[in-house]
Amino acid sequence: MLSAKNQKRESATLLIKGGHVIDPTAKINALMDILLRDGRVAEIALPNKVRGSAEEKFDARGLIVAPGFIDLHVHLREPGQGYKETIATGTAAAAVGGFTSVCTMPNTAPVVDTEEWVAWLRHPERGAVVNVFPIAAATLNSRGAALTDFAALQRAGAVAVTDDGKPILDDEIMRAALQLGAELNLPVVQHAEDTRLTENASMNEGPTSFRLGLRGMTAAAEASIVDRDVTLAQQIRESRLHVAHLSTSDALKSVRRGKRAKARVTCEVTPHHFTLLDENVGEYKTDFKMNPPLRSAADREAILVALADGTVDAIATDHAPHATHEKQVEFERAAFGITGLETALALAITKLHREHRIPLTRIVELFTAGPARVFDLRGRGSLARGCFGDVTIFDPKKRWTFEAAKSRSLSQNTPFDGWQFTGKVVATVVGGRVVYRAD
């Protein structure tokens, strides 16, 4: 255990040497050395050209050095559900996964709908090891009726608003949210699901749900809400709409329409949606149950195209830990959601890069510059001089096996237990300080 003094000294200067830097914002894709000083990027230069000296050096030869990864969508369960996850355990898992910043969803107990709770989430006593950016509720108690005080929440540190898990169905409330968001330059994040069409449904509607005798969620239940939201975003000047965990081909069409019309519409996709299919639910495996559900092969194909062509802005995990007793029940009664922080990069490299030939530069963009733009996280997502000293160092060729039992998360509800991956995080640096280093 490092003493506080040592930790402080460690954080003062760090030279990351010999690595291959990929920084899409700065258009860097080359061998570079990086000097971090006082939590910031002090210098980035060709190998051996850094002028300043460093107390600590990190040998990154053979490794990719990227801006710190940003996850736009995590559930760290505090306040109120510390038995599933805490900010301390969730951010520890984030560090293992290479995430230096996570944006937390407000569907906690109570709902994060006041500036006090936003401040509480950011308080050092929570024990976060990576940066925590709260997303606050868009409506009071996420009831979808009355808007929260966006300005106060933003001042307290909220980077966006959402009623995640409880979509805003009412057209006028959604319009008002986008309108107020536009005035404050605050993104409104929508979990797109017309819950009037998905009552009692527990997986994607299709041959598998029919075979299993489970009620299905149609693609239309997602696409219709995205379509409406994009239309609203086109109508309301300067409004910012972010579509959370987009999972269907039809919803992508609406996002493309909005982007073509120069509306400020962005979207994220999860690793499980670009990896798995509804049929992987198998015989009622609840670790494959999440919302939005795993979709059809055609939907996954459309998502892969959109990840490659730039339509998708970010990969986000929707890390949703649940206790065993909430998953080890009848499929229809099991909680929605899976953990995802520790497997996201490995899935991106294994599936997107190696299987689907998406370049590493694009993958890094989806974890860094892309999400930083979506929520306007200034000084993040790039390693340009003066940016925050958040760095993710990974080995794109390292083969390893994920073991859920060794996860840093409090929960183990992952469909990827025992999966063999290529690509592993080697070290995670937050504010110039190494917060995780692989053995």
Add this chain to the structure above:
Amino acid sequence: MMHRLPPYAMNKPARGSLLSIEHLEDKEILSLLKLARRMNPLKARPLLRNKRIVLLFYEASTRTRSSFEIAAKSLGAITTLVQSSGSSIEKGESLLDTGYTLRAVGADAIVIRHPAAGAPHLMARHLDIPVINAGDGMHEHPSQALLDAFTILKHKKSFKGLQIAIIGDIYHSRVTRSNCHLLSRFGAKITLCGPPEFVPEVAATLASGLRVTRHIEEALRGADVIMLLRLQKERLAGQKIRLQDYIARYQMTAARVKLAKRDAIVMHPGPIIRGLELTAEVADGPQSRIIDEVHNGVPTRMAILARALGKAK
């Protein structure tokens, strides 16, 4: 060191479990049917003497419950009925805890009916005793498919080439899912018939040799077997179907039965609602095998229980 919960036990179901027809091998289906033919509840050997079989019923049942019970007792087993009302289930005990409890009191096998699809699978993955699915949600009802197959084979030489019309609320029917898996596997041609709310196009993907039609005449023409289904009001979450329209288009009447082959048989897993999916005339008519099905449920379930507890010789 921090205590961690073990990862979910994903063990295989115990030998002798019967969770679905879909994953039951052909030879197992055939051997169960063969065994059922040798079972006679009135002259049964006590193959399951001192075996304890728990009937765990989370849903109402007349036929399935009583025939499993009579089947078990005919073979000399001890049975206990546990229902959701009047048990700890009412107090919020989880399915698995109920399973562990029943195992601890000495159950040798559990026959379970549950409103949630996959409930028997969950239990089977965590218990080391056979679990028999007596109907799980809208998923499967394997013992019913076996007794229907048993009944069909009493009247038809084989399943190969048989034209089977299944009419009614296919979407909510676990019986139909099991029957489609079983009958299509052995070469029957199945036509699913009903309005789109009950027979979505996706139903045709369930097994090979399936097709969907909205026209009852088309389904019945040349049929060897007519299978009818009850409209499941308890599962009709929010669906609006006009009963009079349904009756006009899909009720099985004596005139419609005539569209099928002359030696066609009429089946229904029960409970039947006279005047709705079929007329009393059809229910009681010469081609009806509805009561035979119930009767055949006992030897079929004797075979299932004998197989479950390893005495299938």
